[in-house]
Amino acid sequence: MNVLEVSALNKSFGGLKAVSDFSCTVEEKEIVGVIGPNGSGKTTFFNLVTGFLLPDSGSVLLKGNSVIGLPAWRITNSGMSRTFQLIRLIRRRSVLENVMLAFRAQPGENLFNVFFRSGTCRKRECQQREKALGLLDYVGLSKKADEPADALSYGQQKLLSLAACLASDADMLLLDEPVAGVAPEMLEKIVSVIRDLPGEGKSVVLIEHNIDMVMQVCHRVIFMDAGVKICEGLPEQVRNDPRVLEACLGR
Amino acid sequence: MAYLLHVLILVALYSILAISLNLISGYAGLVSLCQAAFYGVGAYTTALLALNLHTPFLLNLLASVILAGTAGLVVALPSLRIRDDYFVMATFAFQVVVYHLLNNLISFTGGPMGLHAIPAPRLFWITLSGHLGFLILTVVLGALIFWVARRIVSSPFGRILFAIREDEVLALARGKNVNQAKVLVFMIGAAMAAVAGSLYASYITYIDPTSFTVLESILIISIVIIGGAGNLWGSVLGALILIVVPELLRFVGMPGAIAGNLRQGFYGLLLILFVIWRPQGLLGDYSFQKVKAGK
Amino acid sequence: MQQLVANGVLAAAIYVMVATGFALIYATSRFLHFAHAVVFTAGAYFALFLATRIGLPLAFSVLLALVLSAVLGCLAELVVYRPLRRRGSSPLVLLLSALGIYIVLQNGISMLFGDDLKIIPGLDSGPSFTIGLARVTPVQIVTIATGALCVVATAIVLKTTRVGKMMRAVASDSELAEISGVRAGSVILASFAVGSVLAGLAGVLVALDTAMTPDMGLNVFLMAAAAMILGGVESIPGIALGALLVGLTQHFGVWLLGSQWQDAIAFTILLIALAVRPQGLLGKRAVRATA
Numbered sequence: 001m002n003v004l005e006v007s008a009l010n011k012s013f014g015g016l017k018a019v020s021d022f023s024c025t026v027e028e029k030e031i032v033g034v035i036g037p038n039g040s041g042k043t044t045f046f047n048l049v050t051g052f053l054l055p056d057s058g059s060v061l062l063k064g065n066s067v068i069g070l071p072a073w074r075i076t077n078s079g080m081s082r083t084f085q086l087i088r089l090i091r092r093r094s095v096l097e098n099v100m101l102a103f104r105a106q107p108g109e110n111l112f113n114v115f116f117r118s119g120t121c122r123k124r125e126c127q128q129r130e131k132a133l134g135l136l137d138y139v140g141l142s143k144k145a146d147e148p149a150d151a152l153s154y155g156q157q158k159l160l161s162l163a164a165c166l167a168s169d170a171d172m173l174l175l176d177e178p179v180a181g182v183a184p185e186m187l188e189k190i191v192s193v194i195r196d197l198p199g200e201g202k203s204v205v206l207i208e209h210n211i212d213m214v215m216q217v218c219h220r221v222i223f224m225d226a227g228v229k230i231c232e233g234l235p236e237q238v239r240n241d242p243r244v245l246e247a248c249l250g251r
Numbered sequence: 252m253a254y255l256l257h258v259l260i261l262v263a264l265y266s267i268l269a270i271s272l273n274l275i276s277g278y279a280g281l282v283s284l285c286q287a288a289f290y291g292v293g294a295y296t297t298a299l300l301a302l303n304l305h306t307p308f309l310l311n312l313l314a315s316v317i318l319a320g321t322a323g324l325v326v327a328l329p330s331l332r333i334r335d336d337y338f339v340m341a342t343f344a345f346q347v348v349v350y351h352l353l354n355n356l357i358s359f360t361g362g363p364m365g366l367h368a369i370p371a372p373r374l375f376w377i378t379l380s381g382h383l384g385f386l387i388l389t390v391v392l393g394a395l396i397f398w399v400a401r402r403i404v405s406s407p408f409g410r411i412l413f414a415i416r417e418d419e420v421l422a423l424a425r426g427k428n429v430n431q432a433k434v435l436v437f438m439i440g441a442a443m444a445a446v447a448g449s450l451y452a453s454y455i456t457y458i459d460p461t462s463f464t465v466l467e468s469i470l471i472i473s474i475v476i477i478g479g480a481g482n483l484w485g486s487v488l489g490a491l492i493l494i495v496v497p498e499l500l501r502f503v504g505m506p507g508a509i510a511g512n513l514r515q516g517f518y519g520l521l522l523i524l525f526v527i528w529r530p531q532g533l534l535g536d537y538s539f540q541k542v543k544a545g546k
Numbered sequence: 547m548q549q550l551v552a553n554g555v556l557a558a559a560i561y562v563m564v565a566t567g568f569a570l571i572y573a574t575s576r577f578l579h580f581a582h583a584v585v586f587t588a589g590a591y592f593a594l595f596l597a598t599r600i601g602l603p604l605a606f607s608v609l610l611a612l613v614l615s616a617v618l619g620c621l622a623e624l625v626v627y628r629p630l631r632r633r634g635s636s637p638l639v640l641l642l643s644a645l646g647i648y649i650v651l652q653n654g655i656s657m658l659f660g661d662d663l664k665i666i667p668g669l670d671s672g673p674s675f676t677i678g679l680a681r682v683t684p685v686q687i688v689t690i691a692t693g694a695l696c697v698v699a700t701a702i703v704l705k706t707t708r709v710g711k712m713m714r715a716v717a718s719d720s721e722l723a724e725i726s727g728v729r730a731g732s733v734i735l736a737s738f739a740v741g742s743v744l745a746g747l748a749g750v751l752v753a754l755d756t757a758m759t760p761d762m763g764l765n766v767f768l769m770a771a772a773a774m775i776l777g778g779v780e781s782i783p784g785i786a787l788g789a790l791l792v793g794l795t796q797h798f799g800v801w802l803l804g805s806q807w808q809d810a811i812a813f814t815i816l817l818i819a820l821a822v823r824p825q826g827l828l829g830k831r832a833v834r835a836t837a
Contacts, residue, residue, distance in 0.1 A: 052420070071428075071430075072423040072424060073422075073423045076424060077426040084421075088418050089418075092536065093410075093413065097410065100407075101414055101422075102425045104426055108408060109408050109410075111408055111439075114407075115399075121406065121407070164425065282641075330821070335637065336577060336578050337820060340775065347765075348810050348813045348814055348817070352810065355804075465764065469649060472642070509656075519647070519648070519649025519651075522642065522643075523626060526639060527629065527630060527643065530642075539636060540635065541638075
């Protein structure tokens with residue numbers, strides 16, 4: 001079954017058509033790259049699919065269930081998690097807390113449990129703490145666990161955002177420019193984490209401007225321009241597609 | 252001695268009020284100017300029940316808390332879709348409406364004349380009528396509220412509040428039901444303010460709408476800011492400073508007519524100074540500054 | 547009935563002056579300058595002071611009071627808001643500082659003048675007119691006329707003059723305006739000056755018509771804010787419409803429910819407006835919480 005099925009997605013702002021009749025599917029354990037010039041609607045597409053924007057028309061099915069009209073938080077809890085182009089973190093809190101925020105099904109988030117089932121809450125919090133530390137270890141940030149998120153380097157913050165996505169146990173991860181502006185060593189680390197995701201049973205859609213990275217990591221690539229899907233296929237196919245070249249040269 | 256106890260009781264009362272608003276505005280970042288409305292709902296509910304039904308204090312307290320919590324729900328729900336500064340206006344408007352309700356529903360609330368001779372609190376077999384007894388009651392309830400607030404903010408729910416304050420979009424993206432959390436914290440803060448109201452009514456034994464105006468709300472948020480948004484001990488410290496210092500003015504011999512104005516002017520001045528020079532307050536960690544995404 | 551309409555229109559005239567001034571300030575400086583409420587009050591008390599303690603002729607006192615109102619508004623901007631803005635403080639922080647300013651100034655006025663009702667003497671208003679079934683005093687007619695004039699004048703100034711265009715530029719996109727050579731700081735200061743004059747003028751007119759107290763600004767300001775929010779910040783005709791709506795509904799509400807409800811009615815309207823259509827009846831800018 002396809003993890004994500006998007007059909008005929010449309011969104012206009014005022015007179016501007018940001019996303020136009022966009023369709024795509026993402027299979028299990030697949031990494032799909034979305035590339036295209038700035039302003040081509042890539043992030044808008046993410047926002048539409050994750051519930052931050054309401055599409056004018058079209059459908060979005062997550063594991064066969066429609067998510068259109070659901071609030072963003074519910075979509076996350078249904079198994080689709082995302083990062084943001086401009087890094088979003090709780091800067092004042094520790095790296096560990098940032099990961100722990102992302103866990104689903106925390107009994108302590110229900111106030112009744114906080115006061116009347118405090119034992120359960122405490123136990124679960126401990127378990128999740130262990131799990132969070134494990135995740136940080138997996139991405140290589142465990143040494144920074146107790147430091148404020150603000151103290152991390154740019155690349156480490158992107159890695160932390162990725163770790164938080166993983167913490168939510170989502171099967172569908174949407175990563176918006178996961179390596180843009182990141183120093184080479186960090187880039188390698190992030191790329192290796194992403195590459196291992198299908199092995200963990202996850203599917204990924206990523207937006208990137210770093211074409212080399214996209215070529216290396218993605219199973220399939222989609223090229224977008226002006227809100228329209230121009231072409232789609234294997235990385236090499238897309239790269240050499242005349243329409244893509246034309247769209248790039250035409251800038 | 253009675254005077255000292257009186258001051259301490261006020262400090263404890265305002266600590267409760269400040270903590271209640273701190274949860275809403277300091278921890279969740281939702282600036283609200285209607286806390287005095289919830290304070291008033293609590294006071295009037297307890298007063299009316301005690302005067303008309305002669306019910307014991309704890310029962311009145313419970314009723315006040317429930318009513319105020321409901322009022323919190325009423326304010327919070329429609330306000331979810333309104334942006335920050337307009338949201339403040341909405342709470343402002345709500346505050347004024349409640350004031351007028353208290354002032355105009357004369358048959359119910361006594362209107363501008365208020366309610367007199369509110370019975371002293373009756374706890375089981377004890378009737379508290381002295382200052383010391385009342386202080387103990389207030390401190391005990393205050394400590395309870397402090398404990399409840401502490402549990403809330405250090406729980407995963409508290410983590411959600413913090414996330415809402417720092418980056419609401421992120422909280423949503425991490426799967427948190429932001430709206431529900433906002434409504435809940437509002438209701439809890441309202442309920443806590445009602446506890447202070449109940450205590451106040453039972454202590455002063457006379458209440459009228461002038462104690463529950465917009466200016467009172469501004470005083471409460473000043474205490475939160477000065478003590479420190481996002482720090483519970485800060486609220487206690489803020490209450491201490493803002494209650495005790497003006498009382499000291501008494502000893503300096505200010506003419507009674509302007510003492511009230513001087514006190515309020517003091518609050519206003521302190522608010523301005525802190526907002527300019529130390530918006531996170533004495534012990535707080537939040538300066539009402541929304542951090543932008545990205546580095 | 548017609549008296550109600552007259553009273554409602556009179557109230558609307560006051561509100562529209564205060565609201566237009568407030569909207570100018572809000573549009574350019576992007577925060578709710580709550581202290582506008584006390585500028586209204588201060589205008590009246592400046593005039594009182596000048597006319598009674600100093601003994602200037604009334605017209606001169608009023609004019610000087612307007613100047614002083616402008617100075618007051620500008621002082622708030624220069625001393626408190628601008629340093630905060632320079633530091634990158636959020637609109638919420640500025641609002642909190644405005645609350646502080648309001649409290650300090652209102653209490654200052656109370657201390658200097660006392661809380662009792664005062665009137666500005668020296669106005670022999672002559673007999674009241676009767677229009678249809680409604681009774682209006684000359685001062686009230688002047689107030690209504692001034693209100694209308696202010697609306698029209700502001701609309702014209704914003705549309706045609708250079709200052710007005712700069713204000714609109716800063717209101718829609720201050721960064722873009724800066725790049726185009728408009729000094730946002732000066733434009734904001736100008737908005738404060740003009741807005742405060744309008745508030746002070748409204749205050750003086752109210753004081754000439756009825757009595758004044760140090761806290762009279764609060765309710766009028768909130769009503770005016772309601773008018774502004776109802777009408778939509780960006781739209782002068784919207785604000786006028788909002789003011790009429792608030793004023794008329796208030797007084798009709800008074801007729802139906804009694805005068806003690808007049809403020810509560812206005813605020814309930816505001817609450818409903820905020821909940822249902824935060825951008826106002828004619829406004830464009832969205833004020834919904836963003837996703």
